[in-house]
Amino acid sequence: MSGVEPFGPKPQGFSYGRLGVYAVLVLASLFFLTPLWVMLMTSFKSMAEIRDGQILSWPRAFTFEAWPQAWWSACTGLTCDGVRVGFWNSIRILVPSVIFSIGLGALTGYAMTFYRVRGANLLFAIMLIGAFIPYQVFIYPMVRVFSIIGIYDSLTGIVVVHVIFGLPLMTLLFRNYYSSLPIELFNAGRVDGAGFLTIFRHVILPMSTPIIIVATILQVTGIWNDFILGLTFAGRENRPMTVLLNNIVNSTQGEAAYNVDMAATILTALVPLFVYFISGRWFVRGIAAGAVKG
Amino acid sequence: MSQPVGASARTQAAARWRRQAPAALALLPAAVIVVAIYIGAMIWTVRLAFSSSKMLPVFDFVGMQQFERLFATERFVASGWHILLFGVLFIAGALVLGFLLAVFIDQHVRLEGVFRTIFLYPYAMSFIVTGLAWQWFLHPELGLQKAVRDWGFTSFTFDWIVQPNLVMYTLVIAAIWQASGLVMAILLAGLRGVDAELWKAARIDAIPPWRVYLSIILPMLTPMLVTAAVLLAVAVAKLYDLVIAMTKGGPGISSEVPAKFIMDNFFERSNVGLGSAAAVVLLVTVVAIVAPWIYAEHLRPKRSGR
Numbered sequence: 001m002s003g004v005e006p007f008g009p010k011p012q013g014f015s016y017g018r019l020g021v022y023a024v025l026v027l028a029s030l031f032f033l034t035p036l037w038v039m040l041m042t043s044f045k046s047m048a049e050i051r052d053g054q055i056l057s058w059p060r061a062f063t064f065e066a067w068p069q070a071w072w073s074a075c076t077g078l079t080c081d082g083v084r085v086g087f088w089n090s091i092r093i094l095v096p097s098v099i100f101s102i103g104l105g106a107l108t109g110y111a112m113t114f115y116r117v118r119g120a121n122l123l124f125a126i127m128l129i130g131a132f133i134p135y136q137v138f139i140y141p142m143v144r145v146f147s148i149i150g151i152y153d154s155l156t157g158i159v160v161v162h163v164i165f166g167l168p169l170m171t172l173l174f175r176n177y178y179s180s181l182p183i184e185l186f187n188a189g190r191v192d193g194a195g196f197l198t199i200f201r202h203v204i205l206p207m208s209t210p211i212i213i214v215a216t217i218l219q220v221t222g223i224w225n226d227f228i229l230g231l232t233f234a235g236r237e238n239r240p241m242t243v244l245l246n247n248i249v250n251s252t253q254g255e256a257a258y259n260v261d262m263a264a265t266i267l268t269a270l271v272p273l274f275v276y277f278i279s280g281r282w283f284v285r286g287i288a289a290g291a292v293k294g
Numbered sequence: 295m296s297q298p299v300g301a302s303a304r305t306q307a308a309a310r311w312r313r314q315a316p317a318a319l320a321l322l323p324a325a326v327i328v329v330a331i332y333i334g335a336m337i338w339t340v341r342l343a344f345s346s347s348k349m350l351p352v353f354d355f356v357g358m359q360q361f362e363r364l365f366a367t368e369r370f371v372a373s374g375w376h377i378l379l380f381g382v383l384f385i386a387g388a389l390v391l392g393f394l395l396a397v398f399i400d401q402h403v404r405l406e407g408v409f410r411t412i413f414l415y416p417y418a419m420s421f422i423v424t425g426l427a428w429q430w431f432l433h434p435e436l437g438l439q440k441a442v443r444d445w446g447f448t449s450f451t452f453d454w455i456v457q458p459n460l461v462m463y464t465l466v467i468a469a470i471w472q473a474s475g476l477v478m479a480i481l482l483a484g485l486r487g488v489d490a491e492l493w494k495a496a497r498i499d500a501i502p503p504w505r506v507y508l509s510i511i512l513p514m515l516t517p518m519l520v521t522a523a524v525l526l527a528v529a530v531a532k533l534y535d536l537v538i539a540m541t542k543g544g545p546g547i548s549s550e551v552p553a554k555f556i557m558d559n560f561f562e563r564s565n566v567g568l569g570s571a572a573a574v575v576l577l578v579t580v581v582a583i584v585a586p587w588i589y590a591e592h593l594r595p596k597r598s599g600r
Contacts, residue, residue, distance in 0.1 A: 018401075021398055021401045021403060022403065024394075024398050025398050025399070025403065025409050028391075028395060028398075028409075028413065029409060029412045029413075031471070032412050032413055032415070032416060032471065032475075033412060034431070035416075035427045035428060035431050035471065036415075036427070038427070038430065038431050039427050039430070042430065050436065051436065053435070053436045053437075053440035053441065053444065054441060054444065055430075055431070055433075055436060055437050055438060055440065055441045056438075056441045057441075104323055104324070107320050108320065108321060108323075108324045110320070111317040111318075111320040111321050112321070114317075115313075115314055115317030115318075116314065117314055117317050117318045117321055119325075120321060123321065123324060123325055123328055125588075126328050126332055126333065127324070127328055127332065128588055129332075129581070129584070129585065129588060130328070130331075130332035132524075132528050132580060132584045132588070133332075133336070133577060133580055133581070134531050134532045134553055134573075134576055134577075134580065135532070136553055136556040136557065136560075136569075136572075136573045136576060137335075137336055137339055137573045137574075137576065137577045138331055138332070138335040138336060138339065139557075139560070140338075140339060140342070140351075140560050140566060140569065140570065140573075141334070141335040141338035141339060141342075142331065142335055143560075144351065145335075164327050164331055167324060167327055171324065195316065196316030196317055196320065197316065221418055224420070225419070225420030225421070225422075225423075226420075227420065227421070227422050227534075227535040227538070228534055228535060228557070232561070242420055242422045242423075242535075245422060245423075245426070246422050246426070246538060246539055249426050249429075249539075250538075250539070250542065258430060258436070261426070261430070262427075262430060265423055265426045265427060268420070268422070268423055269418075269419045269420070269423045272418045272419060272420070273415065273418055273419065275418065276414075276415060276418035277411075277415075283414075283418070284414070284479045284483075287417075287476060287479055287480065
């Protein structure tokens, strides 16, 4: 082959180069899959077998006993109710947080795109910068104010916090998406004499399905995976699953039950993994929309 | 004579206001959040950094005392070095690995979707899950080290997670595992945008593919690399969950990080002033890194488009 091959498919069949490419990809896959493999295998072993230390091997005696324990009776030191309490807390936090943050983001993005409200650009700029600043910069005054107005350590409190910290990304998503819509749509609605909310409800929202899907994926995974906000604002009664999981695994009381710990860890990862696997390319689009597009 | 003009201007302004008022009203919640939280809470924290607040906030003024104390606190200075080491290695590692993964996936491979799914799935999981998984995987007595030794490599040593001078590297590995799929996804989108003509031209000139990737395509991907680097840098500044789950800052203080230092001082050590001072240092660092990028990416007037 002289190096000139302008058209046609890539060379088929065997070559050492191709083999190298697949070798690298398979090796990389091993790196990414091994921790998941270890978690799964550990969760199917008995503690006696785990103490033998064959962390990578298939269970000699396959057992499911760790899974119901993780769900129903794993201990956090004081209580032994399993991660299910955290699962339901996370659901109760997740549903209103996702709905309200997307609703507010859509409304804000809509108002910023189609109306010239003075100061809107400044508002957007501050929001964007705020999105990059670590929570630690805001968290202490928020705790003080939340306890003064009585929503600290409550479900309301944690939902409000998620809406607040979700606002920049949600606004960015909807603002960018709406800027790509043809403005004629909006103008037509206005010529017909429709008002702000009517145009939003009947013209803009029906066209927003793709970006609402992207926003839902981002918020469901983001809020489910949150730890620091749930830890600080939700209170003992509403601890989300991540906080409960960490308390279970890193609790120093009693002997560590690694099989139960790993079953609980996988259970906690299940919701975002489920979203990831069913959403496929949408997940990637969410990353791209949130990160790359300006 | 000028009165009708003025009157019509006034009615126009009134009409304009009627049109804009609902939009302004709709922006009110966002405005309240921005003013109260993103500005208000931030100023409050800055203010507390100049006070002597211990368990409860007080509003006296002690000048730079908290900052002087901060930089004399071993735990904080150590956190600073840790996060610097972590940041450099994590960002470089995730960028290089993510770039390589994207390039290898871009070679018209079979099962591309499967590989992509495998490389990106850790990014869907929380840092808590990541940290707990790696904490167990690297367990010094029962983890990887034991398994490899039992295979016959009896002198194999990988107990970094309990070694004070090596523990940060285990956090780097876990974080790269979690985040390099993100870099891959961002760069793959860029690679797919490369013109096929470029490959034909390179082939005619007999330029080896690796040279094309390094000398032509890598520079073309610069904006995406910068975006990925900024996202990773933000994750560095926020690094907290992973440390809590994986090492709890130990052994000793050898994996303490600034975000954890601040939280500990706010909520456990009753040192609100000191924690606030540390938060201000973190804030200044982040703004210095991110502000130029935000300006270039989102706020600079675009040359085309509306």
